[in-house]
Amino acid sequence: MKAILIIMPVLLNIWIVLLQVDSVFPSLLAALVVGLYKGNRIGPDIKNIFNIGKVNYSLKNPVRIVELTSATLLSLSTDILSLVHFFKDGLSSDEFIFFSITLGYSVIFGFILFRFLFLFLYILQDHSKESL
Numbered sequence: 001m002k003a004i005l006i007i008m009p010v011l012l013n014i015w016i017v018l019l020q021v022d023s024v025f026p027s028l029l030a031a032l033v034v035g036l037y038k039g040n041r042i043g044p045d046i047k048n049i050f051n052i053g054k055v056n057y058s059l060k061n062p063v064r065i066v067e068l069t070s071a072t073l074l075s076l077s078t079d080i081l082s083l084v085h086f087f088k089d090g091l092s093s094d095e096f097i098f099f100s101i102t103l104g105y106s107v108i109f110g111f112i113l114f115r116f117l118f119l120f121l122y123i124l125q126d127h128s129k130e131s132l
Contacts, residue, residue: 001122002066009073013080020081027077031117034074038121050116063122071118072110079106 012030015021035049042048057064076083079102086099 002063005066005070005118005121006073009070009077013073013077016077016080017084022081024078027074030074030077031113034121035117038117051119052116055119057119064119067118067121068110068114071114072107075110075113076106078109079103 008030012026016026039049047053059065059068082102083099086095086102089095091099
C-alpha cells in the first residue's frame with residue numbers, strides 16, 4: 001500500500017507532463033478515487049473519512065511521511081506543467097518568485113490534502129487485514 005501511495009501520483013505527474021494535460025480534472029479524479037476508497041473502508045461516518053475534529057498523529061511515523069509525500073505529489077500535479085516550464089526555460093530572478101509562489105501554495109495544498117484526506121489511509125488497510 002505504501003508503494004501505491006507514492007507510485008500513483010508520480011505516474012499521474014508523468015502522464016500529465018508527457019501528454020501536456022493542462023487541466024485539474026486528472027488531479028481531482030485521483031483525489032476522488034482516494035476519497036472513495038477511504039469512504040468505502042470507513043463507512044458513512046463523514047467525521048472519520050475527512051478527519052474532522054482533533055486527531056493525533058506524528059510525522060515521525062514513516063507511514064505518515066508516505067501519506068504526506070503522496071498528498072504533496074498529488075497537489076503538485078495541478079501545477080506540474082508550469083514547474084516543468086520553469087526548469088525547461090531556466091529560472092530568471094523574476095520567474096524564481098513565481099516558481100516559489102507556485103511551489104509554496106502547492107505544498108500548502110498538499111498539507112491540506114494530507115490532513116483532511118490522506119491521513120490514516122494506511123491504518124485502514126492494516127485494520128482490514130486484521131478483521132479477515
